[in-house]
Amino acid sequence: MSQKNSPDFPNQSPPNDAYVHLDDFEWQPFPEEFSEGGIRWKLLHVSPESGSWAAIYDCPAGSSFNAHVHLGPGEYFLTKGKMEVRGGNDEGGATATGRSYGYEPCNAQHDKTYFVEDSEFYMTFQGPLKFIDDEGNAIAVVGWEESQGLWLEQIGAA
């Protein structure tokens, strides 16, 4: 079944009908409001009933996500590359290398998530991300609804 450019994608399909092949969709730029260095993403699924959402990210060497707090836990799978979370090993955080799995607990704060090499990772978010400024004030809260809205707009299905 092809869902290419379907306005139904991905939410209006029943959750058990959410097969997505990565080649069905082009990478879209992840907003520069929340990242630097040309990160791209594909939204794979949203679950309004649980508030969770799943996406895959393509992160060139030298790119990073801006400071954020996970308002729900999340699990990632780094398929390739090298990712420094919370400053990486040298600053008390973690340096993940592909292929690897990681769990980020609720309220985990990531001041800068930095990609040392060309990297790619999948992540399921059990709740929104709160992007914050230097003083810890909220800039934006991004959950399944905001992610879906952005994605549908980017693929021309909104």
Ligand code: ZN
């Ligand atoms: Zn994070």
